[in-house]
Amino acid sequence: xxxxxxxxxxxxxxxxxxxxxxxxxxxxxxxxxxxxxxxxxxxxxxxxxxxxxxxxxxxxxxxxxxxxxxxxxxxxxxxxxxxxxxxxxxxxxxxxxxxxxxxxxxxxxxxxxxxxxxxxxxxxxxxxxxxxxxxxxxxxxxxxxxxxxxxxxxxxxxxxxxxxxxxxxxxxxxxxxxxxxxxxxxxxxxxxxxxxxxxxxxxxxxxxxxxxxxxxxxxxxxxxxxxxxxxxxxxxxxxxxxxxxxxxxxxxxxxxxxxxxxxxxxxxxxxxxxxxxxxxxxxxxxxxxxxxxxxxxxxxxxxxxxxxxxxxxxxxxxxxxxxxxxxxxxxxxxxxxx
Amino acid sequence: xxxxxxxxxxxxxxxxxxxxxxxxxxxxxxxxxxxxxxxxxxxxxxxxxxxxxxxxxxxxxxxxxxxxxxxxxxxxxxxxxxxxxxxxxxxxxxxxxxxxxxxxxxxxxxxxxxxxxxxxxxxxxxxxxxxxxxxxxxxxxxxxxxxxxxxxxxxxxxxxxxxxxxxxxxxxxxxxxxxxxxxxxxxxxxxxxxxxxxxxxxxxxxxxxxxxxxxxxxxxxxxxxxxxxxxxxxxxxxxxxxxxxxxxxxxxxxxxxxxxxxxxxxxxxxxxxxxxxxxxxxxxxxxxxxxxxxxxxxxxxxxxxxxxxxxxxxxxxxxxxxxxxxxxxxxxx
Numbered sequence: 001x002x003x004x005x006x007x008x009x010x011x012x013x014x015x016x017x018x019x020x021x022x023x024x025x026x027x028x029x030x031x032x033x034x035x036x037x038x039x040x041x042x043x044x045x046x047x048x049x050x051x052x053x054x055x056x057x058x059x060x061x062x063x064x065x066x067x068x069x070x071x072x073x074x075x076x077x078x079x080x081x082x083x084x085x086x087x088x089x090x091x092x093x094x095x096x097x098x099x100x101x102x103x104x105x106x107x108x109x110x111x112x113x114x115x116x117x118x119x120x121x122x123x124x125x126x127x128x129x130x131x132x133x134x135x136x137x138x139x140x141x142x143x144x145x146x147x148x149x150x151x152x153x154x155x156x157x158x159x160x161x162x163x164x165x166x167x168x169x170x171x172x173x174x175x176x177x178x179x180x181x182x183x184x185x186x187x188x189x190x191x192x193x194x195x196x197x198x199x200x201x202x203x204x205x206x207x208x209x210x211x212x213x214x215x216x217x218x219x220x221x222x223x224x225x226x227x228x229x230x231x232x233x234x235x236x237x238x239x240x241x242x243x244x245x246x247x248x249x250x251x252x253x254x255x256x257x258x259x260x261x262x263x264x265x266x267x268x269x270x271x272x273x274x275x276x277x278x279x280x281x282x283x284x285x286x287x288x289x290x291x292x293x294x295x296x297x298x299x300x301x302x303x304x305x306x307x308x309x310x311x312x313x314x315x316x317x318x319x320x321x322x323x324x325x326x327x328x329x330x331x332x333x334x335x336x337x338x
Numbered sequence: 339x340x341x342x343x344x345x346x347x348x349x350x351x352x353x354x355x356x357x358x359x360x361x362x363x364x365x366x367x368x369x370x371x372x373x374x375x376x377x378x379x380x381x382x383x384x385x386x387x388x389x390x391x392x393x394x395x396x397x398x399x400x401x402x403x404x405x406x407x408x409x410x411x412x413x414x415x416x417x418x419x420x421x422x423x424x425x426x427x428x429x430x431x432x433x434x435x436x437x438x439x440x441x442x443x444x445x446x447x448x449x450x451x452x453x454x455x456x457x458x459x460x461x462x463x464x465x466x467x468x469x470x471x472x473x474x475x476x477x478x479x480x481x482x483x484x485x486x487x488x489x490x491x492x493x494x495x496x497x498x499x500x501x502x503x504x505x506x507x508x509x510x511x512x513x514x515x516x517x518x519x520x521x522x523x524x525x526x527x528x529x530x531x532x533x534x535x536x537x538x539x540x541x542x543x544x545x546x547x548x549x550x551x552x553x554x555x556x557x558x559x560x561x562x563x564x565x566x567x568x569x570x571x572x573x574x575x576x577x578x579x580x581x582x583x584x585x586x587x588x589x590x591x592x593x594x595x596x597x598x599x600x601x602x603x604x605x606x607x608x609x610x611x612x613x614x615x616x617x618x619x620x621x622x623x624x625x626x627x628x629x630x631x632x633x634x635x636x637x638x639x640x641x642x643x644x645x646x647x648x649x650x651x652x653x654x655x656x657x658x659x660x661x662x663x664x665x666x667x668x669x670x671x
Contacts, residue, residue, distance in 0.1 A: 048527035048528060048529060049498075049527055162617065163394070164617075192393040192394055192554060192617075193393075193554055193555075193556065193595065193598040193599065194393060194594060194595065194598045194611050194613050195393075196598065196600075197597075197598040197600070197608055197609055197610075197611050198611065198613070200600075200608045201608040201609075201610060204607070204608060219527065219528060220600070221528065221602040222557075222599070222600030222601055222602050223600055224602070225600070225601070225602040225603055225604045225606075226600050226603075226604070226606060226607060226608050227608065228604070244604075245604035245605070246604050246605060248604075249602055249603070249604045250604065259529065260528055260529065261602065262532075263528050263529050263531065263532035264528055264531075264532070264557065264602065265535075265557045265558060265560065265561035266557065266601055266602060267556075267557050267560055267584070267599060267601055268601070270561060272560060272561055272580065272581070273539065273561065273562070275536050275539070276532035276535055276536055276561070277532060278529065278532050278533045278536065279529035279532075282497050282499075
């Protein structure tokens with residue numbers, strides 16, 4: 001129910017579905033997910049490999065391959081319909097109003113072009129601006145992301161920079177046109193923990209300064225807790241739990257979310273050397289007809305009803321929602337294990 | 339600096355181990371020395387888990403390679419059970435020290451069946467006949483939680499977690515005393531990671547294994563390790579019991595590393611590690627204390643004089659804040 005007092009979300013996604021034709025039929029990689037992102041807000045999509053989180057980000061950017069079928073009831077960026085947008089519309093948006101930061105700074109920077117050329121490319125394409133002004137803007141942003149001797153870096157090539165510096169260059173590149181939305185797919189996974197903290201701080205600060213919305217895709221629950229305003233937990237192509245970071249981490253409802261939090265050693269909480277929680281089994285195949293709760297094959301709260309359609313539940317007054325046949329994510333008589 | 343009582347010989351001991359490479363910068367550049375591991379002395383008792391932490395490029399992996407006999411130290415020696423191991427004798431070393439690598443997707447030969455992969459060490463060391471090797475594989479697979487039917491399958495048919503179990507089975511089939519775990523769970527999903535960490539803990543208890551556990555994930559190190567060594571530019575700057583390190587970190591670098599751990603606690607934001615600068619170039623390490631350009635509490639002395647190890651109740655720290663004067667002649671270069 002839209003609140004008339006609240007501004008329209010920057011990004012609205014309803015019923016996003018991604019089907020991939022494979023040898024044995026169709027892989028239902030993402031099945032009808034809904035989410036909103038407001039201006040200046042950070043949404044973290046957290047999930048394990050194969051959950052469909054990276055496909056979701058590529059779908060938003062219109063970067064899925066031609067064989068992949070993407071459908072949505074509604075997918076709007078600031079009132080622009082993305083479902084029916086043609087290549088020209090998407091090209092005008094990408095790199096300008098929405099941009100992306102990828103995981104591997106080595107493979108996503110072009111080794112044959114200088115840092116300066118790559119930084120200014122989007123700006124020269126989208127704006128009527130001189131080469132000198134574009135380079136000045138590039139220097140300004142390199143300084144902003146904490147790169148020293150920024151002007152001398154423009155002539156350098158990616159191989160001359162360390163991993164941490166390359167990722168900063170990627171961030172500077174994504175910010176060149178002051179986008180309203182940044183999608184960052186595992187932006188710090190390949191980096192050292194010390195550099196990770198610096199890059200994340202930088203992203204959060206810049207986001208706040210520029211009132212930029214961010215979708216951060218990660219498997220790291222620590223990153224999510226520290227960066228997210230809103231969290232979406234993704235499992236096997238569905239969002240199984242969504243809510244504020246506080247709701248999802250302090251009162252997790254879905255058995256999968258609870259299970260994930262038990263799996264990681266938490267300094268100060270988990271006893272050193274004690275056994276960690278586990279989630280047995282593996283992610284189900286999403287080829288062919290997928291029905292019922294996708295987590296039921298690994299769930300410790302499974303009952304017969306999990307084969308049927310799973311309702312959305314709203315445990316509190318806020319935006320917190322989860323999908324489970326059990327009202328509180330626990331079967332009758334079940335207890336929360338922490 | 340030892341984890342064991344005086345009477346007991348440490349299962350693994352490093353004395354003044356140094357590894358220097360000669361590195362050419364550019365096509366026509368002159369070769370310069372790069373000291374990847376700089377005068378490292380460590381001692382590890384049986385059944386201990388030494389967590390080795392530090393940023394990429396600090397020399398963790400070079401140290402692991404020396405222990406596996408894949409690299410010979412330029413100086414110093416490695417002792418297993420008090421016996422000096424010559425890196426040239428790799429077969430002997432391989433019986434006692436085995437590795438588990440980070441990526442179970444690239445560390446298993448895709449063209450070999452699981453039985454072939456796991457039994458290869460037995461074949462190399464000429465242990466038993468075909469039937470007894472097959473039996474040994476079945477037993478070790480059972481121990482790591484894989485059914486015997488996987489013996490005839492191939493790595494491509496397995497999940498990441500199953501593959502890492504195969505890698506563990508292969509490492510354990512020679513009944514080594516020491517296992518070098520180089521980022522063993524960082525390529526795995528969270529739910530799989532915990533299974534592998536539990537398995538490593540169980541195996542250690544059951545077989546009295548000693549681990550060198552290299553990881554960038556400090557929460558995992560805190561959970562599994564009994565001792566922790568912090569490495570910076572080739573040197574162990576702090577080494578002590580796990581509780582001591584995490585409860586009272588002494589070295590400013592250790593403190594910064596601990597600060598950078600993102601626990602899943604919402605509302606706390608991303609911490610400022612105060613590590614301003616980039617990781618320094620190991621070919622031209624900063625003078626004095628190598629850490630001083632990034633150190634938030636660096637003093638004048640740190641810019642000129644190198645610190646020496648200072649004993650702490652459970653280990654050592656190498657920092658001018660704690661003294662760190664040269665009290666005895668060291669072997670270091």
